[in-house]
Structures are given as C-alpha cells and as structure tokens.
Amino acid sequence: MQSVLDYLKKNRRQSIDQLCQYVRFASVSAQTEHKGDMVACAEWLVAHCREIGLETRLCKTARHPIVLARTPRIKGARKKHFVVYGHYDVQPPEPFELWHSPPFEPRIHKNALYARGASDNKGQNLAHLKAVEAYLKTGVELPCDITFVIEGEEEVGSGSLETFLKERASELRCEGVVISDTGMPAAGLPALTYALRGIASYELIVRGPSRDLHSGIFGGSVDNPAMALAQILAQLRDKDGRVTIPGFYDDVEEMSAFERAQFKRLPASEREYRKFLGVPRLFGEKGYSFLEQRSARPTLEINGLTSGYQGEGSKTIVPAWARAKITTRLVPTQDPAKIARAFRAYLKKICPPTVRLEIKSGHGAVPYIMSPRDVKAQAGVRALESAFGVAPVLIREGGSIPIVNQFKQQLRADSLLLGLALPDDNAHSPNEKFDLGCFEKGQVMSAHLWQELGKI
C-alpha cells in the first residue's frame, strides 16, 4: 500500500498535466456545436484509461458516448465489485466575458486549476483513475474489482445512462457506486453526502401577437407577453422564497433532530456567506438556516429570461413572445412527476386568457437519501479520514445527481458520495476551479477506499 501512495506522490506533476489535457476539451453536452469536442474528449479518455491498464470500451449511445473501463479481472479471484461513476461533459461556459482566462485553457493560480469542468467533474473523477493507476502500475493487488462508467450527458439529464445500465445490468452488478461529484463544506473538512435534492425543469413560453408590434401604435390594446410572463412568474414564489404552487410541500419530509444537529456541526457564518455571494441581504424560507435552505428544503428558480429586444438602446415593441427557463429542486419524498402535474395545473389556472402558454418539461430526478450508518458509508468515512486527517461530517447537498437514482433503480446499488469540490469552486459559474490539494488528497482517499471496501 505504501508503494501505491509513493507512486501517487511521485507522479503528482504528471497527474496535473493530464488533468490540464482533459479540461482542454470543450465538452459542452448541451450545445450541438460542441458535438465534435465531446467525441474528441471521450476518445482521449479511452486512450488514457488504456494507458493506465484498464480494459476500455467506448460505448455508443443515442447522444454522447459512454466510456466503460474495468480493472483486469484475476481468474478465480472473487472480489467485491464497485462501479466508479463520473462524467466528462461540462456546463456551458457562458458568459465568456466574466472569465479571467479562457474557460478551456487551463491556468494554475494559488494551487488551483482554473477551467470549465476542472471541479465538475473532470478533476474529481480523474483522482479515482489516478488511484487505480497507482495500484496497476505498482503491481499492488487491488482489493476490489472496479468498473469506471464515465458518461457525457450528466449536465443534460443523463438521458442515455438508463438504457446503458439496463443493457449491462449483469456486467455492472455491484456492491455500490462510488461518486466524487459533490462538495466539501470547507477546505480541509471532508464530508460524506448522504442526501441530494431532486430536480424538475421546465420552459414556459408565453405567446401573444403573431409578431412583435409597435408599442406606440398597438400598446394598451393588446396584452404584453413579457408582462403576462412576469405576472405568472411572480405568483410562483412568495417574498421569502416559499413556493406557492398548491400541494408543492405535501410530500416534503421534515428533517429529524439528528439531521438538524449534523447541520449545526458545520461552520456557518451568515455574514461571510452573504459576502461570499455578494448579495445585499440573505434570503430564504423562514425557520431554516441557510445551509438547510439550500440542501434540505425545496426551491423554485428562474434560470433564464428571454423576450423582445435585448440589444443596445431601445426598441419600442410589444414582443410577440416571452420565455422563462425554470428548475425546481426537490427533497425527499417529493416526486418530480407529481410536482410537474401540480405545476402545470397551477400555471393553467393563473395564465390570463389574453395569451397562450406553452409548458415544456425537461429532465427530472427524484431526490435521494441513504442511511449514513451503512457499512459502505462507514468505509467511505474512514478513507476520507485517512486522506484528510480529519473526521468527516455527514451532510446533505442541494444539487441533483440524477444518476444516483438510476443506479439505485437499475443496479439496486447505493452511491457513496465522496465530494472533493470546495465551496468556492464556481461549479456552473465563470472561473470554475479545482483545488490541487483536493486533487491529491482525493487520489489518496481513493487508494484507501479500495482497502476499506475490500474489508467489509
């Protein structure tokens, strides 16, 4: 085992170089123009996995290919099997002008690597590949069989993964899934995440006149779709952010006293948080701390607004249409399908008869929760402690990892969420970064994890 850790130390520089190569691919799954970059990125990953010594295949899907890479199986040896999940696709980099360096040109500054995808999820996932590489290159026997599943559709709802898992259910049957795609509450404070919020996404399009109209000639005699949309949106949340869709909170489970106590263990300064966000005042549902609001309570957010003229100066029109992109974040035991029905019914009720409303539903995921007392979770906790030298905290996270549910459903496997991202990593934002200390400790944690999981 010491030679595994020595290998990681010795190859520190090279691992960082490889991460730099990896983030250079503009693997934006949402944007058709990056289809070529997606393929190139997947092919780089395949070549890299083969170099490490993994049996690797690039598996076609209806959209973006999935990389499947497994440790060579030793004949006759009966080891526990774990799947390591990651994704090579990234969020759109826009708005470009807010990046201090180009999003796909890695830049190292203060021991952190800046690039889109550095933290979410290329860096975190590569840490596991590096740990397995250390075992394979040093000849130290891996206590577990490991299969990497690295997909290219996480940022657009993982649409191809379900079929992929279904078709390979027997090959992928496992004791559990290991995922590093979540966060640590603070630098130096590792965490195991036992719950995630679900998601349901929508696009609302309000249509009025058949074309943009001169607001002087027609204004006052025709409804304004941008105003109708604003009036609809304004009725979706109250002034404290509580969602006003009837029935929205029906299936929300209140946190247990144990859980609220866990939240209290976390470092949390409202003043610092406010400063970190750069907002004049904090905001959120009454009766909950900001840590609870953003992870254990549901929310409804507008992600984008589009209507009429957006260029320089003014254009005096009544726009023909207005659009809002919306996501709701859900907690146990809210069901995205049930929430979608309630949302549609409410929208239908509040939409004025002077416009037409189109509602598109996007990707959805049910919220996830597992027991923090599970033996695999405890193995994860020990591996984190070995790498970071600190007792990890048990946390809920506000993000959604829809695939956690798919693993549960298709493989009946729980997921160990061992996040390596720091709170200021700017995932989904301009100037995304990944701390190189977290990258190193993540590799060490992964090396220990296979020892711990091999023992259970």
Next chain:
Amino acid sequence: MQSVLDYLKKNRRQSIDQLCQYVRFASVSAQTEHKGDMVACAEWLVAHCREIGLETRLCKTARHPIVLARTPRIKGARKKHFVVYGHYDVQPPEPFELWHSPPFEPRIHKNALYARGASDNKGQNLAHLKAVEAYLKTGVELPCDITFVIEGEEEVGSGSLETFLKERASELRCEGVVISDTGMPAAGLPALTYALRGIASYELIVRGPSRDLHSGIFGGSVDNPAMALAQILAQLRDKDGRVTIPGFYDDVEEMSAFERAQFKRLPASEREYRKFLGVPRLFGEKGYSFLEQRSARPTLEINGLTSGYQGEGSKTIVPAWARAKITTRLVPTQDPAKIARAFRAYLKKICPPTVRLEIKSGHGAVPYIMSPRDVKAQAGVRALESAFGVAPVLIREGGSIPIVNQFKQQLRADSLLLGLALPDDNAHSPNEKFDLGCFEKGQVMSAHLWQELGKI
C-alpha cells in the same frame, strides 16, 4: 399644376426604383455597428436632393448627421415657408429569422415594397421629395418655400435635433411643419392626426449575487434576480393593463364628447382586430374601445427581458442579474419627467432588500395635441381629399413623434401629420412594407398641399 401631376405619373417607375435604393441602406441608428451605413445613407440622400434641384447640406451633429435641403428662393418673392420633416434612420431589424426576405433587400409583392424603413419613414418622406421634384423639374412655380429636415436619430430619441433647430431657428422660422410619419386607419381612408402619445423609456437592472450561481448548491438561500424582477414588473400593471404606479393617471385628460364621436366614425371590428394581431383575446383598460386604448390612453409596456441562460437546453443557475426594457406611452397632459419621478419612487418602494435595483432613464417626449380646426389642418384635409378622393378622418395616434414637440418649442410651429402608412405596414416589426398606392397618392397629396398652403 396638371404638368406636375403628369410628371409624377410619368416617373412612377423611377420613383419606386429610387425608394428601393434608399431602403437598401441598413441605417439602424441604435446600433453602433451600422454607423457606416448611416453615413452612406445620408450621403445618398444629399446626392438625391441635389439631383432634384434642392440646395442641400449635410449637417454634422454629435451623433448622426442631418440632411438640410431647401427649394431655391426666388429673389423678392415673399412666400409662406414650410418645413418638411422626415428621418432616414430605421428600427433594428431583429429578429432576422422572421423576415420572409432580407430586411435590407427590397422586394415588391402585391403592389407593396417590403424592407425595413419602407414605411417608417423612407417611403413616406420620399413622397414629399418627389412632389417637390415635380414642381422643380416642370418649372411650375411652387406656391411655398420649402425646407426639408431629414434626420438620423428619430428611432433613438432625436437627441441632436434640438440643438440643430436652436442653431438654425431663424433660417427655419416657418408657418408649420409637414410630417408624413403616421398612419391611415384603413386602406383608402386618409387621415389627419391631431394628437400623439408621449413616451418615457427606462431600463431596470436587478442585481443579486456577484456571479451566476449553481442553483442546486445555492438555490433557496439567495434571492433570484430574475424572480425579483418578475415580481417588480408584475406590480406595474393590473390585469386589465391599467398602470398601478401611484399618481400615473393624475394628469390624464379625459377625451371630449367630440373626440369620442370621431373615434366612433372609424371602422373598427374587434373580431378582425383580434385576428389581425393573432391574439386569443383582446385586452386593455375597461371603458374604452381598442382604438381609444391604443391612442388616447396611456400604457406601460415591457419591450425586452434578459436574464441568465438563454441558449439551447438548460443551465441550472441562479442568474447574477436580470434586465427589463420598459416604455410608458403618455397622453395629454402627462409629463415624462413627473412620471419618471413617480416611477422611480414606486420602484424604490417595491424592490425587495435582497437585490440591488438600477434604473436607467432613456429618451422621453411629452404628448402632443393640436386643434383640428386650424386653417393649416384644414388645408391638409383638402390636400388629402384631392389625392384620395375621400373625406379624411381626424384621428389621434398612439405612437410618439418627439420632434413634433421640438418644432413646437424651438420654432413655435404646429405640425401637420399626414400619415401614409397602412395599419398592416409592420412598422417596427419583421416584414415592414409600404403600399405603392400610398406612395403614389402621397406624392399627389403633397403636390396639392403646397397649392392649399399657398392660399391660406
């Protein structure tokens, strides 16, 4: 006089060709990238005015140049002097994809010319140039002295015109201003417009966090600027379109019985109007017909909305900011400055403390009204009747021509608004057109107008 009319008839084809040349210039005053097109268009106009026989100058301003062209003065002759106003700048052509042919490539279809600016205002203004050309080329004596003022900032608030008029007040001293930049209530039904709405424009920017945030990680604990904006906008109008800014209606003059009777003379089918707009149901302030709502009543319109991610697919963020472009249309005797103060005070009151609100004020214009019994107005009515063979109606229009107020203020002159646009000309919309019948009759009307105005 007959030879003037014959000249117009004979040169019909050539006039259309010249209008085609004129609309080919992408003279979009609002967009910096079209600065070169603005200059090229003004220079074409100068050359054209000189060809006609006008004494022409291109006058520099702080932004876009103004074309000044006058009929040669006959020494010793004391004629009445009139200014003909027009503008060579056009609205932005966006959204391009809704045009059936490119906005700056003229296309003739069913006796109408399709192009941005065809109706607003190049075609309408060129009709007057053609009439004056007919006098000058045939040698028939013009009963009036005429000065054309054709500016390039009408669509961005006519910022340079005031200084221009001030500096040339004595040269431009006149009996009245003639403007064809308004509309006819129906094909074949000419109109003299005696009132216009004013305008006040704004941009609201709501700022929240210092950057776009991951909506999973942070959503629920921070206000969403797009939602805050929607909730602010929703409080600006009630469900019938009545503006809810306190004091907004304080200075609105109710129409006289005479005026409401004029409105009743106009052809108006709610069903046809609804179909023409393409809306599921009409909308507007209770107690007024749609013709009154859109011209004699004030309104507040959202012209554009921008926030967060607007591309393909979804991006799960809490956007850092959200913006709305807004215009209010005002009627006598509302004052844009007073309305702006009331608007700002109200916005300040309703903006939540969890976001920062920035309010920018754009161009403004007071509403305009003149007596329809004025002798010059009556001359205009007779000229219209001579050209169209139908008794004109006296109307109010909903659009704003800020310069009408500037002529009143700087030259103490009333404006004769002799609109040639049809209701379906799509001014400010994709597929703008100008009816070639209106172009022809407009030239004839202008030829008669100088006779009528010469007699008063």
